[in-house]
Amino acid sequence: MGPEVDTPGTPAAPAAGGERTAAARTAAPARPSRVSALLRTREASIIGALVASVLAASLLVDGFASGRNAGFLVLDIAAIALIALPMTLVIITGEIDLSVASTLGLTSAVMGQLWVMGLPLETIVPLCVLLGAVLGALNGILVTVVGLPSLAVTIGTLAMYRGLAYVVLGDRAVADFPFSWTGGATSRLPGTDIPWIALLIAVLAVVFGLVLHATPVGRSLYAIGANDEATRFSGISVRWTKLWLFVVSGTVAAGAGIFWTLQYGSARADNAFGLELSVVAAVLLGGVSIFGGRGALPGVLAGVLLLGTIRNALRLADVSSDVLNIVTGLLLVISVVLPNTLARLSERRARPAPPS
Template sequence: MTKPIGSAATTQQPAYSARDTLARLLVRWEWLLVVLIIAVAVLNTRLSPFFLRTNNLLRTTSDFMEIGIMMLPMVFIIVTGNIDLSIASTLGLSASFMGWLHIMGVNIWLAATAALLVGALAGLLNGVLIARLRLPALVVTLGTFSFYRGLAYALLGDQAARGYPPAFTSLGQGTLGRTRIPVALLIFVLLALAFGLVLNRMTFGRYLYVIGNNEEASRFSGVPTVRIKIAMYVLSGLMAALAGLILAARFGSTRPDIGTGLELTVITVTVLGGISIFGGSGTMIGAILALLLIGILRFGMGLVNIQGQVQDIVIGSLLILSILLPRLAGQLSAIRSWRGATLGKIGLALLVTVLFGWFFFWSRTLIPAK
């Protein structure tokens, strides 16, 4: 990736050194995730004979694809230092709208297209309020979080839309041809590639980082911040709608409460992926690795029957560690004698792994022996 500032400021300019170490640290964050993924995978394999089975691994991906799809635009949004709390509600609204149309007898594909449109519109409303009217993203999306979910309830009430045709439900339940690869996984992989390329290779992506680093400055240097932010929220709404379709297909039905609470998981994964909540840094690879980590972590804990609440504790502490560690490591590497030596960071990574492993075994003892 091109980061001229970082590479130029290796030795002489002390003004840049802090940023330099930070940048290098972020490079390392992905590696820490890789280490964690390997550690969790090894642990899971040790703890359960059912973990390393292609069938099981592929099936469990379906539990995380909606999260993954919504995570992609969330990376964009958080990179610019904004947030979108309304995604799960947008998901619910779009899926409910599709269900409502389905009940009215509209063709399912037509209904699905309309649902995508509704999602994009929901995103557009967010974008206009935030970018054009300069309202704070947190408050706007907190508002639409309730608003969109309320609309979903208004559409379907306490009834459920059901009886989707098999061609549609295969979007969430089906596999590719004769292979065992879920359709949803393929959709996610393709989208992830596209979003990754946009973030890393295109001007649009670079502008996102620029906005995240200093929005005022970027506006004055001619970056079309308003347009970019609106586009980013429209994308977010669109992806939430797509996730809604896949979730509805997976459920084979829609209720207005569909996907409640997913926004927090999505934000958790994104932040765990090393996307700074203050904006300006983070990579798509990091977010995808974090998704993989959460996925195998949840699945592994499920396999050894760790209670749901304990799983939440694990994920929660992991998130806290993920924002605590870079700060801690940043301070440590600011000490001159440590500079250049990766020993400290490796040590920290090891410490985390060990702590994590210890926690994993400890949490296993929490399973009540009945």
């Protein structure tokens, strides 16, 4: 029996081991498709926009590319980055916490009042962290136990916590904190222009990232955001999970309040007024869905840096603070409208064409 000859248009039968070779040929394109899919993600788009913004600002804005300015940029976004970490988890579950800036302000006011009363900062700091946990727990109880919507609850506590800050400290500013604390808050890592707070943010980002993307807890957060009723029937305690997220959010906001007070060397009731807008804008800009169930922490960090880069470049270009607020609000609107518009366009393209 002679050797088999392939004829045009007729597939040749695979020889011994041909199944494995054919499978290898079939599986070979998998790697490029994964890469292309990764490049099409929202996170990749934000990282690309961040790189483009940094390059444009470096070329067009005097002083932006200096190491000194990089240090100022990190200090400027530090509080936003800290609060954005737990905010990401909260929004992924389909909730929101708009009281974070007021929690920061109340923490700063209490910190100043306790200092005026003569308590040492070694005692004041843990008390303020505990205060943040209590404020977050109040939000969580109203949402999970009472059953109120988090948007309404945290709008209410936003006003209440800020009002309490004025009750505690009034219009005064406490600014006689020891330099060992205020100077330490803005000190740089040895041999660099990068403040030490960047290292803390990086460590916390790794912790939150591992919890969200590499543990059953993180998978449950996505499940809650997608369908909390189904998640509840699967045995996950939706109520306790959300409650603890609000506690963590309040605790981190209080920590940001302590850093804010020491960074600027002043405890005031109006500290970080309106900061919640920047935090939510950064989180949504980073690809987290306002409806819950979708998002990733790397995209959020890129969103924080993108927002900080734009605001820093505009400040160096002598743009007014009113314009900065307009830009922040515009980015917030875009981060909500654009994903929904793209999703609707994708759905329309996926629909089968009507019969002719």
